[in-house]
Amino acid sequence: MPLIESNYNPPLPFKSGHISTIYSGLIRKVSNFSQQRERLELKDGDFIDLDWSFSATPSNVVVILLHGLEGHGQRPYITGSAKHFNTNGVDSCAVNFRGCSGETNRLFRSYHSGATEDLNAVIQHILSTRKYSSIYIKGFSLGGNLTLKYLGEGPVPNQIKGAVTVSV
Template sequence: MPLVQSPYRPPLLYRNGHFSTIYSALLRKVDFPEQKRERLTLPDGDFLDLDWSYSETGADRLLILLHGLEGNAQRPYILGSVAIFSHSGWDVCAVNLRGCSGEPNKRYRSYHSGATEDLEAVLQHVVSTCSYNKICLKGFSLGGNLLLKYLGEKPLHFKEVCGAVAISVPCDLHDSLIQLNKPKNFLYARRFRMNLIQKLRDKQKLFPGLITEQTIREVKTLKDFDDLYTSKAHGFKDALDYYHSCSSLQFLEGISIPALLLNARNDSFLGAKCYPVQIASKHEQIYLEMPEYGGHVGFYRQGTFYYNEERALSFLNNLT
């Protein structure tokens, strides 16, 4: 498909990528939509908590939301999507990835950028217990990478799944890591690292023989975390093997349903490889939109809803 020309032009202050990123993550307030929690038991005995919001009109359409690194189903960017879709006749299922719902998960493993087996389990559960005619996916950052990988790595098992939107996606995980390690992103990387170290300490209480104090002290960077924990817990050789195996970039050509990828050009988390222009320009199902502004999961728009939320609703509503 031709690359999508973006109409997004925020107010002057929000054209700064860092301001857009920080404001949307830490300062945005969203009226809390009603959510009902369901615990899904996974094939390996672990669990995912699903937070459901229902349209008042009785929907035959479902949106499944996937959060980003160290996010959850109550983050403003998730709640904004819940609100706009539930107000527009959709039911919404916001997935808390393993260990992200306020309670440590049971297994030594956790969530990661390529854990598509967990998304498969959610879809299997929804299709077998509900009667939606149309199921769509929306993912942010890590969650966006996960859903694009899922859509492209093998044929879809569920005919109900008909569209997807991915926001601020590090399509090449190593390229994104390089960006996060730059001085301009020091505060973000530090915040992520501190949160992940706390997760390691929580995991240590359950698995003291596998995670030592020395292991935790050695986590000086995000790559250290992936070398010392992510790769070991999920069967990868090391961090670089994890990044290579789980980057969605290599799976994009296999996507068979309409998918919108919205990556701002001033997203400081993304390097050049995270903008798959050549692939999208030749692909019949990938719509790549690269506005000049938006930051990382920012996309401020004055009013109740942000640009990425209105854009996702319009894109998915127009699918037949």
């Protein structure tokens, strides 16, 4: 795999990874953004809540956003990503893993980085209920780990065109 050099030079206070992390987690706010919640019932009797946001123009592309440990679909790193994609003509589906949407899940089971069957259920739901020709996945931390595990287990649907992971 080629190494691609970056020429990104962050502004002075954000040159420190610690400042960037604290700012993103405690101070950053995403304004003028809304999501629509959909509950996906799973085959095992539990559920996952999906937070949808849409481009101003009709889109045939969606990005699935997967949060990290202790995260959820309203964290600024998720909503900021969703807003960015929406502004650029891409719909987004932020997945709240089991027990992460503000409501306790039904089963005595939590989410974990190996629960690719839950991600597969989300993808199959999108394929059966929406008309997207291209699906991308963006996973942060634990969600990035889940993304890579899912892709490595293969085969994946043809509609999945790519993925990016952050801090896995």
